[in-house]
Amino acid sequence: LEVRPDCIIATGRSDYPNQVNNVLGFPFIFRGALDVRATAINEEMKIAAVKALADLTKEDVPDSVLRAYNKETMKFGREYIIPAAMDPRVLLWEAPAIAQAAMDSGVARKMIDIEEYKQELAFRQGKGARMHHLIMNRAKSSGGTKRIVFEEGEEAKIIRAAYRVKEEGIGQPILLGNADRIKEKIKELGLKYDPVIINPRNKDRREKYGEAYYAMRQRKGMTQTYAQEVMRRSNVFAPMMLHMGEADAVVSGLTYDYPDVIRPALKIHHTTEGVEKVAGLYIMIIDSRAYIFADTTVNINPSAEDLVEIATLAANFAKSIEINPRVAFLSFSDFGSTDHPYSNKVAKAAKLMKEKHPEIPSDGEMQADTAVVANFIEERFPFSTVRNANILIFPSLDAANISYKLLSRLGKAKAIGPILVGIGAPVHVLQQGDEVDDIVKIAAVAVMDAMSRD
Known part of the structure; x- marks a missing residue:
């Protein structure tokens, strides 16, 4: 038995390259067709699906896909002529192509804006995808010139x-x-x-x-x-x-x-004018909610005054990504329940924050569950001015760094960061081992930062 050396083979098997899998076609063809209320699935739509898949194979493959298939690299060639079945980008490429083909060929009963549709599809993938696209779109609004x-x-x-x-x-x-x-x-x-x-x-x-x-x-x-x-x-x-x-x-x-x-x-x-400390933030996406953790990367044992500055920087950043800040200063104590220098420092920070920035909703000191469970704080501390806090200010680097890493690894939270705030120029730091998606996000944050200084 001989095989031609110039043959490219595709099969239905997952243990061979170029797996032809129905999951690459039917779900996304139907998605695009349903979203424009198509009366039929015609040849133009099928060809559009094929072309979308072909175009996708020529794009850089995400690290998540490489990891799933235990590959160091995947690039267009003899062993990669069709996207992998587990590639999450297929939805964002194929469904819009189907919708566009349905409209162009006259079988769509509903006309849609394709760019808005792509964004809507991304948002359906969860809060993390929504935040990702918000950051990307903000950066792209610079015109790609930075x-x-x-x-x-x-x-x-x-x-x-x-x-x-x-x-x-x-x-x-x-x-x-x-x-x-x-x-x-x-x-x-x-x-x-x-x-x-x-x-x-x-x-x-x-x-x-x-x-x-x-x-x-x-x-x-x-x-x-x-x-x-x-x-x-x-x-x-x-x-x-x-x-x-x-x-x-x-x-x-x-x-x-x-x-x-x-x-x-x-x-x-140096630092930004009027700022004494630089701080590191993480956006944490947990289920359908977004939180900002600070300071996760820079200040080891911040003073009460430092915590106020960190909270202010975090709140200002939150506003830039359309999060209305509700700040909680975290401790092992709830509103004076424990008299200790550690909790007293946080209580002092909460008091100073209210004095310096009454326009930013904030409160503390409070335990982590008090900060994020509205029913709990309503039952036990109805006087608190913050419920469902989304800016969590930790009393030390130990607490913040450990918390975000445990949530990322064990709690399956999505982390975006670190995001450096308070520095005098748009300098942003990656984590060792970051994946390509993480690097692109930080680059987009850096562009947003540069735009804010224009």
Whole structure:
């Protein structure tokens, strides 16, 4: 038995490449047809479904799909000519194509706006998808003009994320690194992408940045020689690009420890005017609700005054993503039930917050269940001015960091972040091990941040 070497084979089996599975067709064909009240499913609609699937195979495959199929990479070719059955994007590609074909071919009884329909389909996938699209749409409203520097430009995940940022109109990526290595990696990934690449070791730019850095830091122990040398480090070079007006935002942290990104950025850009502390937030999507946890990444043992500033920064960010803030200062004590320095600190913060920002609904100190269970607080503490809190201010980094990670891993909550607030320029930090979707979201947050400073 011989097999032609140029054959491409598709089967119905899941243990072979190119599985032809009915789940790729029927659910999404019917979805699109029903949503425009089509009188029939005609040949034009079937062809539209095939073309949508074919186009999807040429897109970068999400990490969630790679993980489900235990693959390092999947790209269009002999072993990938049809999307995977578990790819969640099929709904968003195929159903709109069917709906459009039904309208174009005259069998639709209901006319719809396809772009609005795509967004509606995404929202049906849950609160997490709704928040994702809100952030993406806000970023895209910039016209895709903001220049985003990715410090770790030679990393495959960063390249894939930058490709999506460009293709989806979120911004203009700039990759830092060696051009030859980046282009070779792009070729391996099978992407049609010609990014802007800057090598921090380029002598002309490094000398120019070094001079500016020395002028900035010469009275803080910086020598001219070291200022030139340190520009070889992308975690210093990237925030200097912002300072020199050659970029609008920075995204970093996939291979760096968190402090190694924040410290150089603070030395160059400091904090926002009128702000003493930088803080890290996470948006936590739990069932159909969105919460903001703070401070999850920066301040180890914040004072009462620090907690007020963190709460204010979190509330302002919440407003930018259409969340009406209701702030709860968390403790192991409910409204003075335990007299202890730890709970007294939180009670002081709650009091200061009401004095400084009476326009922001806030209360505390309170336990976590008191903050998020409305019936509980109504029965036991009817005097409280906050019910169903959505901004949760933790008394320490220990509490906040542990809480968001346990919820993410054991409670199946969706986490978006970390989101850095209070810093003097749009510098945003990834978590080591972030997936491509996470990187794209942080890039979009960075664009929103840059837009807010225009």
